[in-house]
Amino acid sequence: MENRTNIIDCTIRDGGLVNNWDFSVEFVQDLYHALNEAGVEYMEIGYKNSPKLLKASEPNPWRFLDDQFLKEVIPEKKNTKLSALVDIGRVDPDDVLPREQSVLDMIRVACYIREVDKGLELVQMFHELGYETALNIMALSSVPENQLIEAFDMVKESPVDVVYIVDSFGSLDPSDIEHQVKKFKGMLPNKKFGIHTHNNMQLAFANTLTAMRNGVNFLDSSVYGMGRAAGNCHTELLVTHIQKASYELKPVLGIIEKHMLDMRQKWEWGYIxxxxxxxxxxxxxxxxxxxxxxxxxxxxxxxxxxxxxxxxxxxxxxx
Amino acid sequence: MENRTNIIDCTIRDGGLVNNWDFSVEFVQDLYHALNEAGVEYMEIGYKNSPKLLKASEPNPWRFLDDQFLKEVIPEKKNTKLSALVDIGRVDPDDVLPREQSVLDMIRVACYIREVDKGLELVQMFHELGYETALNIMALSSVPENQLIEAFDMVKESPVDVVYIVDSFGSLDPSDIEHQVKKFKGMLPNKKFGIHTHNNMQLAFANTLTAMRNGVNFLDSSVYGMGRAAGNCHTELLVTHIQKASYELKPVLGIIEKHMLDMRQKWEWGYIxxxxxxxxxxxxxxxxxxxxxxxxxxxxxxxxxxxxxxxxxxxxxxx
Incomplete structure (x- = not known):
């Protein structure tokens, strides 16, 4: 895991909240290859929640990631690592193989502030299975300061690799982000940090740049911004704007041209x-x-x- | 002219570059009333260039503003002031009435760096006619530092009220804007400053906020971002986000709902x-x-x- 900038492309995971994960295997494979060529460090390929716990009546492979299926989709891993998100109470620990038997590299745990203890239990387990881990505390803009301080006391003791600042409602501006990053860094001096933004006020990219300039080095984004409601920071903006020799815009343009324009006609996200x-x-x-x-x-x-x-x-x- | 934040809505002027100023009188009147109710301080109602100098073969009332026509369109001025833009070599000084005989309050002069001397001659003339004035130096992102310093030496001596930082190509990010604002303020300590942004990289709003936080208080925007190519900072984002008791979002939402959705179907602008x-x-x-x-x-x-x-x-x- 690098100390430098890492982009985590969330097109499949957060974009799946737009279209109920109605992504073809071809699209997911095209996206993986494009992200790899673009130099994007991680691809979040879906949720690893449990269909049993969610009482799902239909298969949904990107919502309920299965290692055997994933190995068929991505038979040959390249530089881009794979990540999955899990929710508290929706993931069955028995579904998660040790990392060396899985194509996944990172498991991220999403939780609300009141569930941080449960989130950190999962983090501990995934850490012991060998995964890189992240804790994504959602709806940060509505969290009272004292609850955040209590949560950080627990986070400090955890092996979690990356702690995320998540602007779930797309309500923060660059000044807010700067303030939050400084607070997180001050209270958790030994952790790495990530940023996950939504584009409700057309600030997702600017907020992500602000976080990066303040030392956050895990940056979430989606190709063409595809994510719930207003969508996310756009992957193509990060790869073209951030100075890193390995980033290439063209492969991401190829995905937008081949897939995203049609998808945007079919499903709605963005500045609305x-x-x-x-x-x-x-x-x-x-x-x-x-x-x-x-x-x-x-x-x-x-x-x-x-x-x-x-x-x-x-x-x-x-x- | 206030020292506090002023929004200059450029929907008609910059948006006209999208649709060749194909705006109905009804739309312009609706927009004026909405901006007034929203507390927007200025409306740039078009260009005051000369149809003769541009050898125009067809009438184009918002491109070639005429005082008599404007008085029919806006028979009763309210709080929102009116502004017009002129280009070097395209404006006929004989077309410009003294301010007390005009419905216009401000005339802004757009120029490239090599024409700043000509721009300031026009500014001087409009100033003597009683108008508030602004100088908009375009394509700032391509201006060499030494040329900017030379230009500022002339600007210092001018009566111009507002000097604009214009990101014509939409290529600047918030760090660039902060740098430019500090440079402008350092070299022109007695001037007010304005910012005009384009949204090519989804940074128009963030760049405008950055400029504001660094002391710029004339903020250009367009309703629903309507402006050339990627468009401008969105007026609705400024009125909802900036803390000023007089700003109201709802009238701007009304214009978007009534007019802009259809216009966006007919004409193209925005993040493309x-x-x-x-x-x-x-x-x-x-x-x-x-x-x-x-x-x-x-x-x-x-x-x-x-x-x-x-x-x-x-x-x-x-x-």
Whole structure:
């Protein structure tokens, strides 16, 4: 694991939240080869959650990664490492092989602040199985300072390699990111840090650059920004802008040209006004996503009135 | 003219470069009222260039602003002031009335670095006619340091109110902007500053925020980003994000909902791969714009090869 900049492309994992992981094997293989040629260090190829625990009725290979299947998809690993994300309570530890028997290199654990203890138990287990590990504390913009301090006391003692700053709601700006990075670094002087952004306010790339300039060296992104709601920082922007001899833009352009334009026609993500509004209000995009699925999808003023009305704040279940 | 933040909405002026100023009077009136309700301080309602000097064969009211026509469009001025842009060699001084006879409040002069002397002559004249003035030095990212220093020596002596940092090619990032702002402020301690950005690398909003945090208080933007090629910083992002009691997002959402979605279907601007490439290469978007007008519009790899080939650099006329 390098101390320098590492890009983790999350197109399959976070983009799968847009299209229920409706990615062909051909696309995933094309993407792996392109990312490898582009010099991208990691590809997050999906979730390694348990279909049993999620009571899934249909197969969903990128949501429920299986080592045997992955070996068929990527029979020959190249420089780009593979990563998977797991959620607390959704991963079955018995599904996870020791790293030397797996094509996965890194397992990242996503958790909310109240579950950091459970998250760190999983981290410990994956660490012992030989994986690189990361802890992604979600919805950071809504975490009270004292809870973060308590969580960091536990994180300090953990073998976790990378601690992520996750702007789940796309509500942070570069000043906020700088503040958060300095806080994380001050409280966890011996850890590496990562940044995962959403593009609700067109700040995902700028926030990622700000984090990098402040010493964060694991940078999440997706090709053409494909990720839930407003999407993520764009992989093509990172590989063209960051000064690193191994990065090449052209292979990523090839993927956008061959696949992403059609996918963007079929599925929606990116800078879309209701997502901008949820970002600016520091709210989960799920209300906006439901609105975009309704026939009122372009009634922006009505949407704004709805989410800023006093009634909106008494219905936490929809937030 | 306030010392605090001022937004100058350029939707008509820069957006006109997208659609040859094919804006209805109704749209311009709706926009003026919305910007006024949103608390936006200025609306740049077009160019005040001369149809004679440009040998224009057809009327184009927002490109060749006429005071009598403007008074019919905006019979009652409200808080939002009106601005016009002029180009060196394209404006006829005889067309410009004294400010008290005009609905315009500010005239901005766009020039390249080699024309700063001519630009300042125009500024002097508009200043004497009573207008607020700005000098917009274009293509800053390609200006050699010594030429900038020479230009500033002239600017210092001028009555110009606002000196603009213009990222014409959308090639600057927040670090670059911070560097430029500090340089401008250091060399012109008695001037106010403005920022005009393009969104080729999704950095227009972040660059504008960076400029603001470094003391720039004239911020150009366009509703839904409508401006040439990749477009500009989005007005809706500024009014929702900047802490100023008078700013209101809702009127801008109304304009987007009523007009901009349809306009975006009809005309193209925004984050589009060839514009991202021209931004990252620090080049004028005109080659990319021509490509987008051709049947090869989505051949991104071919476009990239073309503009990065050794031959590309021997054809300055197409750059």
């Amino acid at each position: 006004i209701p997502y901008m509004i949820s970002g600016t209000l520091n709210e989960h995009p799920r209300v906006a996503m439901a609105y975009r699925d309704s026939e009122d999808r372009d009634k922006f003023v009505e949407f704004y009135d709805k989410v800023t009305s006093p009634e909106a704040s008494v219905a936490p279940a929809t937030k | 791969i060839p514009y991202m490439i021209s931004g990252t290469l620090n080049e004028h978007p005109r080659v990319a714009m021509a490509y987008r007008d051709s049947e090869d519009r989505d051949k991104f790899v071919e476009f990239y090869d073309k503009v990065t080939s050794p031959e590309a650099s021997v054809a300055p006329a197409t750059k």
